[in-house]
Amino acid sequence: MNNILSSLVGNMQTFRDKTAITESSRSITYGGLNALSNVYLRQLQKQGIQAHDVVAIELERSIEAIAAMVAVLKAGAAYTVINKDYPDSRKQTMRSTIQVKATINEVLQPDPLLEDIWDFPARSAEQLCYIVFTSGTTSTPKAVGIPDRGVLRLLGDERLGLSPEKTISHISPLEFDASIIEIWGGLLSGMTISLLSKTEILNIYHVEKRISQGIDVMWITCSLFNFWVDKKPEMFRSLSRVIVGGEQLSLSHVNEVLKYTTVVNGYGPTENTVFTTLDVMEQGSVMKEIAIGTPVHGTQTFIVNESGESAVEGELYAGGQGVAIGYLGNPEKTNEAFIRWQGRDVYKTGDLVRLNEEGKIVYLGRKDTQVKINGYRIDLQEIEYTVRAQGIRNCHAFVREKKIYLAITTRSEQLGQVLKQLLPMYMLPSRIVYVQEIPLTANGKTDTRALYEQHFLSKNKKLAQILQQYLPGAALNEQTNIFEQGIDSVTVWEIAREINQRFNADISFFDVFEHPSIEQLSNMLGEEHYAANYL
CATH class of the missing domain: 3.40.50.980 (Rossmann fold)
Structure with missing residues (x-):
């Protein structure tokens, strides 16, 4: 084909x-x-x-x-x-x-x-089929050009469970490359596509209802999978399989769902057409390690060390029918990522992996998640793995202002002390915050920015953000009197409303008049609400 x-x-x-x-x-x-x-x-x-x-x-x-x-x-x-x-x-x-x-x-x-x-x-198989924009680590979006052959080769892999008698869900945003397996995987296999609206996806009971009406195969991002599993893992019981990807899977969430259905770990960068490897974890099994598995039909994978040689641990290169044409209109970035290696055309994924004893590939982390703080190289995903091993259902580690922050969805007053016994000092989070759930972006991935601003940003910085919004261009410090910046009464009402919304407070127009600086507003708000979110 x-x-x-x-x-x-x-x-x-x-x-x-x-x-x-x-x-x-x-x-x-x-x-x-x-x-x-x-x-x-x-x-x-x-x-x-x-x-x-x-x-x-x-x-x-x-x-x-x-x-x-x-x-x-x-x-x-x-x-x-x-x-x-x-x-x-x-x-x-x-x-x-x-x-x-x-x-x-x-x-x-x-x-x-x-x-x-x-x-x-x-x-033709080489003809440009679709273009997905991915921003990567730069602010300029890169246009990934995928040919027909990249899509077609997915149909040859039985592990995806695509067949005419089945129904596949469609929940991914159209601009997200996972929609390719939902749409073209469904149509080219003669399946029925069950399209869920944004409103339905946001309501777990609507999702469960649609699944029970006859969905057999579902693809979801790891973050959304974790969110649903935390709420109602039995909702997956009528699926023949659930394909999860986009981020590193959580062992505890996977094992919870394996009680009800088969879980397929679908790994792959956009530049290699949706999936590069798959690993099928059968219903009823108990996993001790999460692997990304073995190559998809029509794909070859290579583990390459820093010397550019084949190894059992290193960066993953992908070759075969799924490799994109390149970054359209960006030959410089194309030449950096799409290279000739040992006589083959391959894509350098930037992902660090190792080969386990079963011959399966295990994902270790991104090369670019290895951040440097105070001279130490730190892998944030190693921190997350260690935290989840302590019984924490879901977590997210990230860096802001050269500090490590950690959000967790399971209360654990002793976690900080436990991590001191398991991690070197330079890898310890500066702050650990309990949150009810990890916020997600429209693509179903972790929204780090929202997480930071909602739960980690200091009270004074939140206030500064609010005031700066209404006083653009003003040079504000914690002692600046906002009424010296030419503010009017309507704006004062707006500031009071915004503070009440952001802090779940109840301050009035006159409170802002009487406390006209960041420092004074902060003292007036007190610490009770702010401290309640922290361990």
């Missing part, structure tokens, strides 16, 4: 009357999806879209968005998804980087007369 559309047309014909995509209150058959995609195709043809052009899709996760993706590929073009909520400057950067020729942002209706029409140019 070397052509996405030839596979899809076979499914459109074989499963013409079968449900292709279902939402909470509507659905569409494979025949209907073909008809709707043809409506979008005709729109693209009117705009002069040709083979190898790039089309942007600005639609919410929906039946229409998936139909638009099919239409773009029928046109011989490639698509990228641009979130409509992105800042205009970011949207413009994305468009100019990949030279977007057209945008699909309309919700159209299927034309039944187009249900049996297949008229499109042939595609």
Whole structure:
């Protein structure tokens, strides 16, 4: 199989009357999806879209968005998804980087007369299929170009559990590369895609209801998996398997869910098309170690030491059919990450791994999570592993202002003392905070910024943030009288409201008048609420 559309047309014909995509209150058959995609195709043809052009899709996760993706590929073009909520400057950067020729942002209706029409140019395995933007460690987004072959090779791996009689969920944001396995893995396997809305995903009981209505395979990020497991692990019992990835898995959460279903650890950077390795952990087993497993079908992996030689521990290189074309419009970054190694084209993942006794790859951490503080090199994921080994269900370690901070979701008054016996002094967190849950980004990954600002930022710095918001450009210190900065009464009301919201306080307009500096406001708020969150 070397052509996405030839596979899809076979499914459109074989499963013409079968449900292709279902939402909470509507659905569409494979025949209907073909008809709707043809409506979008005709729109693209009117705009002069040709083979190898790039089309942007600005639609919410929906039946229409998936139909638009099919239409773009029928046109011989490639698509990228641009979130409509992105800042205009970011949207413009994305468009100019990949030279977007057209945008699909309309919700159209299927034309039944187009249900049996297949008229499109042939595609090759090397043809650009889609583009995902990943920011990495820089503020400038990088455009990862993925060819058809990268998607097709995923279908050859039975460990994903993709087959026509099953239903796969679709919960990933469209701009997130995990949506590829949900959408194309589903359609190219003749499955039904069960699309959950944002509202449903935020309500664990709605998710459980949709699972019970017939979802067999589900992909979720590690952070969202941990969140749901903490709340209701039995919700996974009717799944044939749950595929988890995006971050390092938690051993305790995995073992909890193995009581109910099979868990598949799906590891892989965007630059190697969704998954690079898989490890299947069968229902009923008890794991002693989390491994990322063995290579996906059509993929080769290599562990390379600092001398550039094969080793049992080092950086993971990935080769084979999944490797991206590169970073479009960025030859410098492409040449750094996509290299020739021992006569092979490979992608340097930047992930540190080792080979265990079973021949499986074990993830050790990112090269760039090894931070340097006071001259010591520290791996934050080693700290997290040590913390979880003490019975802490979920945690997140990060660095701000050259200090290590640790958030935990299980109360443990002795954790600080225990860590002193297990970690060297330079790896000990400066502050440990209990939180009810780890905040997540829209992509389902840990939102470190929100975590820091909500639970670790000092009271005075929070107040400074609030005042600076209403006094842009003012040079504020803890003793600055805000009324010397030309503030008006309306702004004072706004400041009082913001402080009450951020601190769960009850201060008035007059309190701000009587305590016009950061220091005075801080003293007035006191320590009771602030200290309540800490161990």
